[in-house]
Amino acid sequence: MDVRNLIINSADREIHRGKVIVVKYGGNALADGGNGAASFAADIAALVQADIKPVIVHGGGPQIDAALKAEKIESEFVRGLRVTTAAAMAVIEKVLCGDVNGEIATALRLAGVKAEEISGKTENLIQVKKLQSRNADYGYVGEIQHVNADVLRRIIEVGQVPVIAPVGIGPGGASFNINADTAAGAIAGALNAHRFFLLTNVAGVLGADKKLISELSAAVARAMMADGTIAGGMIPKVETCLHALAAGAGAAVILDGRTAHNILLDLFTPNGSGTLVRG
Numbered sequence: 674m675d676v677r678n679l680i681i682n683s684a685d686r687e688i689h690r691g692k693v694i695v696v697k698y699g700g701n702a703l704a705d706g707g708n709g710a711a712s713f714a715a716d717i718a719a720l721v722q723a724d725i726k727p728v729i730v731h732g733g734g735p736q737i738d739a740a741l742k743a744e745k746i747e748s749e750f751v752r753g754l755r756v757t758t759a760a761a762m763a764v765i766e767k768v769l770c771g772d773v774n775g776e777i778a779t780a781l782r783l784a785g786v787k788a789e790e791i792s793g794k795t796e797n798l799i800q801v802k803k804l805q806s807r808n809a810d811y812g813y814v815g816e817i818q819h820v821n822a823d824v825l826r827r828i829i830e831v832g833q834v835p836v837i838a839p840v841g842i843g844p845g846g847a848s849f850n851i852n853a854d855t856a857a858g859a860i861a862g863a864l865n866a867h868r869f870f871l872l873t874n875v876a877g878v879l880g881a882d883k884k885l886i887s888e889l890s891a892a893v894a895r896a897m898m899a900d901g902t903i904a905g906g907m908i909p910k911v912e913t914c915l916h917a918l919a920a921g922a923g924a925a926v927i928l929d930g931r932t933a934h935n936i937l938l939d940l941f942t943p944n945g946s947g948t949l950v951r952g
């Protein structure tokens with residue numbers, strides 16, 4: 674596909690010009706091969722050329738799993754969230770803020786994007802407290818208290834693209850793990866992002882018949898989480914879409930990060946791609 678012509682010929686080009694879009698790039702989308710980081714980076718470069726201002730938040734689930742396994746640290750998940758011990762947190766911070774963050778930023782730079790490597794700890798970007806839950810003691814999992822959007826605005830203003838590792842800063846400066854979907858949604862809300870894209874390794878939200886649902890209301894989403902049709906890692910994704918919309922994001926879309934040009938297709942073609950979540 675000629676991406677440049679897709680954008681140039683789109684009637685929507687002026688609608689998106691100058692707008693901030695937040696993209697959550699899943700650890701799975703990165704690990705699964707498919708089109709991989711290079712294709713993702715090329716699309717982000719095309720957005721920057723169209724005068725759109727992307728903000729990237731990434732995950733790292735598979736990479737964290739591999740690193741924890743190498744350290745012989747077991748992980749337990751409760752409702753799609755990883756229970757995080759102090760030892761696990763040290764490994765997670767290295768993988769997210771070091772390896773994965775650097776890998777994505779490098780791919781972006783190779784595509785000509787001015788990537789700025791940061792985490793939620795940078796200038797207190799994402800302030801958290803320990804997550805309290807009736808379901809489990811999640812350990813070093815943070816609940817977001819505040820997103821310092823000015824930190825991001827300063828980076829965006831000078832034409833750079835923030836690449837954010839989802840590690841928050843807690844009381845006393847401690848590092849806390851934050852689900853990357855949740856972090857991205859909070860950032861999308863705090864920036865009043867024009868669009869919030871959650872890239873993953875499935876086509877979008879699938880129904881009980883395993884077919885893609887192209888539009889999902891909050892009420893239907895809640896019913897599907899209650900009956901288990903939406904499960905595992907898809908739960909924080911859908912919940913975060915609803916939060917981001919309530920907090921001021923323009924629209925939220927869950928879509929396949931392995932399909933080339935999916936973000937561009939969503940922005941610049943009439944039918945979009947993936948699952949559009951309605952507040």
Ligand code: ADP
Binds near residue numbers: 698
């Ligand atoms: P990511 O790294 O992108 O956050 P996750 O593995 O955390 O990926 O979440 C996506 C996964 O959620 C899918 O690969 C799928 O296994 C699971 N999932 C559970 N319910 C659904 C559903 N209804 N539709 C799509 N995926 C679902």
Ligand code: MG
Binds near residue numbers: 732734854906
């Ligand atoms: Mg996930």
